[in-house]
Amino acid sequence: MSVETQKETLGFQTEVKQLLHLMIHSLYSNKEIFLRELISNASDAADKLRFEALAKPELLEGGAELKIRLTFDKDAKTVTLEDNGIGLSREEAIAHLGTIAKSGTADFMKHLTGDQKKDSHLIGQFGVGFYSAFIVADKVDVYSRRAGLAASEGVHWSSKGEGDFEVATVEKAERGTRIVLHLKAGEEEFADGWRLRNIVKKYSDHIALPIELPKEFHGEEKDKPTEVEWETVNRASALWTRGRTEVKDEEYQEFYKHVAHDFENPLSWSHNKVEGKLEYTSLLYVPGRAPFDLYQREAPRGLKLYVQRVFIMDQADEFLPLYLRFIKGVVDSNDLSLNVSREILQKDPVIDSMKSALTKRVLDMLEKLAKNEPEQYKTFWKNFGQVLKEGPAEDFANKEKIASLLRFASTGDDSGEQSVALADYLARAKEGQDKIYFLTGETHAQVKNSPHLEVFRKKGIEVLLLTDRIDEWLMSYLSEFDGKSFVDVARGDLDLGKLDSEEDKKAQEEIAKTKEGLVERLKSALGEQVAQVRVSHRLTDSPAILAIGEQDLGLQMRQILEASGQKVPESKPIFEINPAHPLIEKLDGEPDEERFADLSHILFDQAALAAGDSLKDPAAYVQRLNKLLVELSA
Numbered sequence: 293m294s295v296e297t298q299k300e301t302l303g304f305q306t307e308v309k310q311l312l313h314l315m316i317h318s319l320y321s322n323k324e325i326f327l328r329e330l331i332s333n334a335s336d337a338a339d340k341l342r343f344e345a346l347a348k349p350e351l352l353e354g355g356a357e358l359k360i361r362l363t364f365d366k367d368a369k370t371v372t373l374e375d376n377g378i379g380l381s382r383e384e385a386i387a388h389l390g391t392i393a394k395s396g397t398a399d400f401m402k403h404l405t406g407d408q409k410k411d412s413h414l415i416g417q418f419g420v421g422f423y424s425a426f427i428v429a430d431k432v433d434v435y436s437r438r439a440g441l442a443a444s445e446g447v448h449w450s451s452k453g454e455g456d457f458e459v460a461t462v463e464k465a466e467r468g469t470r471i472v473l474h475l476k477a478g479e480e481e482f483a484d485g486w487r488l489r490n491i492v493k494k495y496s497d498h499i500a501l502p503i504e505l506p507k508e509f510h511g512e513e514k515d516k517p518t519e520v521e522w523e524t525v526n527r528a529s530a531l532w533t534r535g536r537t538e539v540k541d542e543e544y545q546e547f548y549k550h551v552a553h554d555f556e557n558p559l560s561w562s563h564n565k566v567e568g569k570l571e572y573t574s575l576l577y578v579p580g581r582a583p584f585d586l587y588q589r590e591a592p593r594g595l596k597l598y599v600q601r602v603f604i605m606d607q608a609d610e611f612l613p614l615y616l617r618f619i620k621g622v623v624d625s626n627d628l629s630l631n632v633s634r635e636i637l638q639k640d641p642v643i644d645s646m647k648s649a650l651t652k653r654v655l656d657m658l659e660k661l662a663k664n665e666p667e668q669y670k671t672f673w674k675n676f677g678q679v680l681k682e683g684p685a686e687d688f689a690n691k692e693k694i695a696s697l698l699r700f701a702s703t704g705d706d707s708g709e710q711s712v713a714l715a716d717y718l719a720r721a722k723e724g725q726d727k728i729y730f731l732t733g734e735t736h737a738q739v740k741n742s743p744h745l746e747v748f749r750k751k752g753i754e755v756l757l758l759t760d761r762i763d764e765w766l767m768s769y770l771s772e773f774d775g776k777s778f779v780d781v782a783r784g785d786l787d788l789g790k791l792d793s794e795e796d797k798k799a800q801e802e803i804a805k806t807k808e809g810l811v812e813r814l815k816s817a818l819g820e821q822v823a824q825v826r827v828s829h830r831l832t833d834s835p836a837i838l839a840i841g842e843q844d845l846g847l848q849m850r851q852i853l854e855a856s857g858q859k860v861p862e863s864k865p866i867f868e869i870n871p872a873h874p875l876i877e878k879l880d881g882e883p884d885e886e887r888f889a890d891l892s893h894i895l896f897d898q899a900a901l902a903a904g905d906s907l908k909d910p911a912a913y914v915q916r917l918n919k920l921l922v923e924l925s926a
């Protein structure tokens with residue numbers, strides 16, 4: 293071993309320490325995955341080298357055959373993984389093997405509970421990568437040299453996985469990375485050719501590089517050569533280049549874990565070879581769960597881009613719209629040039645047509661999942677439904693298709709879960725119903741009991757109940773589905789169309805006439821607070837209700853805008869009264885103008901509360917109510 297110079301000891305970033313601690317204590321049930329993670333990194337390193345060598349062939353230093361070699365030493369209790377990929381410089385080793393660069397990591401760590409079971413679930417979501425070496429090793433040595441640097445500029449990184457690591461500059465003749473795992477007591481089983489071969493076959497068969505182990509000789513060993521003979525253990529061809537029928541489900545699943553840095557299986561995938569004007573292969577996956585940074589603006593997203601099998605970049609986000617940012621996978625194009633850059637991708641018309649084709653593929657895959665595996669689709673919806681709801685605003689062309697994938701809570705389903713598809717809703721629609729009715733609000737409990745639903749309950753008409761923050765905004769982009777328009781039941785002058793009989797309508801008009809005097813009195817009592825007062829046909833049980841003007845912002849949008857500090861245009865509600873309610877009858881007969889005004893204000897405020905709004909002057913409400921209560925008990 294050559295001399296080590298510029299030796300220093302550095303501390304791990306706090307998050308690394310937390311991750312290491314957690315990993316050692318919670319990933320004990322599936323230890324062998326450390327090898328998958330390290331092989332995955334080595335394969336990425338080979339991809340990176342091949343990519344950089346496109347512009348600088350000298351980086352290959354004459355050795356173009358990229359591979360991974362795995363050896364072990366039973367006596368020394370070590371397992372060694374060596375690649376001839378891009379390698380690490382001293383600075384890179386310090387940066388990449390001492391910190392975690394993912395944004396939002398510190399935030400993520402705060403979610404850890406100390407409960408090992410829960411945390412091991414979380415940690416899978418985060419991805420452990422290189423640090424998983426410490427699941428089986430109590431000391432890890434990394435010897436590396438970045439391609440293009442001199443042999444004297446190698447780095448030796450070493451750590452026991454506790455608080456710190458050492459780095460030193462060493463001589464390293466070959467470019468690439470060698471990782472030596474000093475196995476913990478009790479983990480010696482991994483220093484075994486048969487075991488390693490099995491793990492490689494199980495998790496890393498899909499890796500496109502050859503993974504070699506020394507050939508083993510059994511029985512009569514007199515023929516055993518003195519030189520090591522290497523044997524490729526994996527299939528060593530890019531998985532997506534194989535035919536669909538040749539690839540087993542398990543292989544698709546393991547490949548997913550490699551590209552997505554996920555620990556769990558995907559929910560679904562779609563593998564397609566496109567030939568004709570454009571030629572490319574895509575392999576797209578729907579993950580089984582949301583990554584911790586799904587809602588972070590700068591979080592990485594997008595596909596792994598290859599051009600004619602050569603890796604070009606990670607996180608190519610030009611191939612799918614933002615509302616499908618959770619999709620992982622690979623796209624391998626035959627049309628793009630090998631020196632394609634992000635800037636070129638953004639302008640290339642080829643990308644536009646690939647993007648729209650890939651978008652369709654994903655939507656088709658989701659449709660299939662919904663149809664064939666409703667339970668899986670439920671999981672999908674729980675994890676990604678909110679993101680998919682961004683779709684109709686972003687992707688006009690696929691609006692109808694996206695709408696068919698949406699799921700809603702509804703008065704037709706007591707579970708309160710978002711499980712009703714628009715097609716289900718229409719299939720159950722009443723005779724003569726040509727609208728899709730919905731109500732938005734803060735919480736399920738609130739909308740479920742909203743007075744706005746009274747007439748719908750009476751007539752047995754289903755109403756969709758929308759309580760996600762994004763819902764009102766979503767509905768402003770969805771005007772119809774399957775030719776039926778959406779109607780917000782809290783908005784405007786509710787017209788039930790054919791669902792109200794001619795007699796109903798006549799009766800409503802007649803009652804409205806008899807209450808004209810009351811309506812006028814209410815208008816002057818409530819004054820500026822209301823846009824309009826009218827007789828309602830929305831109500832059966834409640835005395836009064838607030839409707840939103842046809843063009844006005846709803847409560848949810850108003851609150852979102854207010855919270856983000858924007859000026860919200862002023863809008864006044866429409867106050868509707870239930871002429872059949874005893875309180876309204878009493879009000880109509882109230883001769884005392886002051887009591888009339890008090891009662892009107894109380895009814896108005898109550899209607900605002902029932903709509904989930906807050907009162908402008910709560911103290912005045914309480915005073916008026918108390919005044920009435922005192923009179924009552926007097």
Ligand code: ADP
Pocket residue numbers: 333334337375377378379380388389419420421422423469553
């Ligand atoms: P991730 O792979 O998710 O980025 P890891 O913790 O697995 O996270 O690895 C951290 C970084 O260390 C990698 O992004 C890469 O830059 C570097 N690295 C790990 N293994 C190798 C390797 N065999 N060759 C070169 N660089 C590597």
